[in-house]
Amino acid sequence: MPSLSLYLPAPAKLPPPPPFRPQKATNFDPLSNRLISHSNVGHLRKAITTLDLMSCIRSRNFDLGKLVHDRLACSQLEPDPVLLNSLISLYSKSGDWKKANSIFENMGSERNLVSWSAMVSCFANNDMGYEAISTFLDMLEHGFYPNDYCFASVIRRWCYISVYKVGITIIMAAIAFVGLALGHYVGCCLVDMYSKCTADGLMNDARKVFDRMPNNNVASWTAIMNGYVQRGRGDEEAIKHFVEMMSGLVPSNHFTFSSILKTCANLLDLCTAVKSGLASINCMGNSLISMYSKSGQVEDARKSFDVLYEKNLISYNTVVDADAKHSDAEEAFGLFPEIQDTGFGASGFTFSSLLSGAASICAVGKGEQIHARIIKSGFESYQSICNALVSMYPWCGNIDAAFLVFNEMDDWNVISWTSMITEVFDKMLEARIKPNEITYIAVLSACSHAGLVDEGWKHFKAMEKKHCITPGMEH
Known part of the structure; x- marks a missing residue:
């Protein structure tokens, strides 16, 4: 030390700097x-x-x-x-x-x-x-x-x-x-440092650094907005900077929207965003839909979708995914014809979300209709779509169809194998066939590799509680 x-x-x-910067630098x-x-x-x-x-x-x-x-x-x-x-x-x-x-x-x-x-x-x-x-x-x-x-x-x-x-x-x-020279890279870090240093922040110093930076770009604008948002008392100032940034035709990114969405959340409701004209901006509205979806506020996600002045495929995909993930699959299915009518055409993400919705309500008929549409649209060879089909069919009680899709896949990944392993294991239990230590090694390994933590814990607890198998190091 x-x-x-x-x-x-x-x-x-400090020692005087050399006449030129050495190679070490x-x-x-x-x-x-x-x-x-x-x-x-x-x-x-x-x-x-x-x-x-x-x-x-x-x-x-x-x-x-x-x-x-x-x-x-x-x-x-x-x-x-x-x-x-x-x-x-x-x-x-x-x-x-x-x-x-x-x-x-x-x-x-x-x-x-x-x-x-x-x-x-x-x-x-x-x-x-x-x-x-x-x-x-x-x-x-x-x-x-x-x-x-x-x-x-x-x-x-x-x-x-x-x-x-x-x-x-x-x-x-x-x-x-x-x-x-105070370029964007160092300047943004300084702005971030000043805004985090104390409970009140050193926002005046952060602003001075921001003003000294030449030709502020999206990174520097986002850094100064983040500074105001992190302090909790500069939300209106952050919105002011966002409007100024948009007026200056500086292109924004998802970090910018994340920052401004926190501001809207701090100001309590979506009305603030709507009154500011932010929610009607296409990319901003999509971010709002995504934010509300991830927090389980499907109704607010739908409101954000409805106030969008101009919707695109990302807007539709985001709200379809929100409905499918939060047990409102019928709403998701209802949007599908609208997507077709707009001329956007469904994407692989659209179909994956709809399949997830069909699985959530065990609607095998809907799932088969979506599968037919997938084939007609030419998505049947997409790995993500095949994985969604392999997951959907067993949930709807048709494991034979899942096997058929799995066998026709050109390339399997860990998700494909995990879906089949876990579904076959469930069928094994339904048939009253008692699993052993080796069976559980396969199932737990599959859950681990696929990141299915909750599923893995469920099987791990059941191993000893239901089947009297003492977990070992290999488990």
């Missing part, structure tokens, strides 16, 4: 470039190990990542900075800052900008404010001058440390010291 001092040097005492290399560089010089094993580690980090499977590290330690493979940086990231994100710091300290002269940045982020993530600040200053003193990616990485975590006020002062001084 770097030595700490409560007397942090002022930015003016280049941008982070993408993972693919790292792997290619390893392979090009014959280090295929290092490339594979790096890929293993990065896969474990991205999937947050830290225990497996530590096993990869153990394998590396037992091999004769000499770690290089890329591998060591990946290990720092692994232990940092798993919460083991001591191990991360040990690897960092042992790197010695092999430390580069990525190493330093990872260690600063590690301390910040663990609310070790003074250590994070001290390491950041050490990085500058060692001649590693952060680029915009490094600053953004540090800034994202700075608002979470207990000594954030000192950290903000140093960050802003360091940006000026290095001479980094």
